[in-house]
Amino acid sequence: MLPQTPHMKSVPVPTTGRLQAARANGWGDASTNARTNARATWQTTAIAAYALEVRGGDTHLRSEFAMRVRDLTGCALPDSAIAVNQEARRAIATCAGVVFQYQAGSLVLLRPCVHCGTGRFESLPLVTQTDLGYALSEWRPCHTECEPVDPPEETGW
Numbered sequence: 001m002l003p004q005t006p007h008m009k010s011v012p013v014p015t016t017g018r019l020q021a022a023r024a025n026g027w028g029d030a031s032t033n034a035r036t037n038a039r040a041t042w043q044t045t046a047i048a049a050y051a052l053e054v055r056g057g058d059t060h061l062r063s064e065f066a067m068r069v070r071d072l073t074g075c076a077l078p079d080s081a082i083a084v085n086q087e088a089r090r091a092i093a094t095c096a097g098v099v100f101q102y103q104a105g106s107l108v109l110l111r112p113c114v115h116c117g118t119g120r121f122e123s124l125p126l127v128t129q130t131d132l133g134y135a136l137s138e139w140r141p142c143h144t145e146c147e148p149v150d151p152p153e154e155t156g157w
């Protein structure tokens, strides 16, 4: 005898929110559990609203980023060149070997350490062409541990 079998028919199987969301997205076998499906309607609506917001935000972020880069450099960034991190609301694209990042309304350059070539440093916000010119020429980001150490001064002791 299998002691658990009779209970499984009468006791509702608890479902997690994630499972319901998965079913609402069509990943589960929704046809076998109509009641779960009905309960998930408000969730489906919320998820759809979220997805719409994300897509809208994504498009907005891309177009704003592309506009800022074009204003500053004249480069037209194709949509495919822009990588968006939706969680961080951050967009990154490379234009003529220069990496631009746009986040929270601020456009910056990203460069690795000038000494070891690793890491990723953000320039000051680029508002004018002068800012960009500075970031392209004078700005030399480097790790604290990569900074050339001044030879110890003669103390005369």
Ligand SMILES: [Zn+2]
Binding pocket: 113, 114, 115, 116, 117, 118, 119, 142, 143, 146
């Ligand atoms: Zn370094």
